[in-house]
Amino acid sequence: MTDDSILTSVGWIACDEDRLLLVRTKGRDAFYLPGGKIEPGETHEQALVREVHEELGLRLRPATLEHCATIEAPAHSLPGIHLRMHCFTGTAHGTPQAGREIAELAWIGIDELERCAPAVQQLFAVLPRL
Template identity: 40%
Template sequence: MSTIDKVAWIHLRDGKILSTRSRGKDRFYLPGGKREAGESDVDCLRREVREELAVELRVDSIGYLATFQAQAHGHPDGVLVKMICYAAEPVGEPTASAEIEEWQWLGYADRERASVVDGLVFDWLRERGVLV
């Protein structure tokens, strides 16, 4: 079994979560991605969010939330994604860039539009009363 190591940004506003859809993909994913060699979680998160949404994350606001693991969407059975999630305050408003086709604020009713591991995040946030 192989595991994809991913770092993700959880950003909530008005009870909804910021989510992105890459060009050619049919599901929404939390902003973030795979770390490069020697890169810390924080460095990876900041780089990925900057590349995908053209916003900076305030370093002093970055905080670990939780880690989730599930079958990786679009990969063969047995390929898992481990997603380490952080909250952070952005500087500026998101703009789709790089491989991102669009971004949206999703509520719990949109859970099926997201990847499997993101669905676990939706459930976790709903249990805590912060995702409507």
């Protein structure tokens, strides 16, 4: 696999009982973790703080961020591209609201995997009971 066929991203894991907070972007049919691409010069944590604020209006507390998994899966809707998503937990302030390119927020459990992108499906498989 070449570097140009790998998309590196970050994702924020927020749990409520047995469900994850997921987002669906405009024009897409699957749900993803809040987060996104890392800009040049950003650390994973900086990218995550920026993306979660842009997408959900939440302020992540950088001191609480903890890397918990790296997921590798085919990138949803991008043939030939492989996603490497660095997943973090952490405390956020505020109430999540759809912003920027986000069309929908949802709390989704393992019984709704068909609604999720491949990386989220793999995340459900590696996370201990939420």
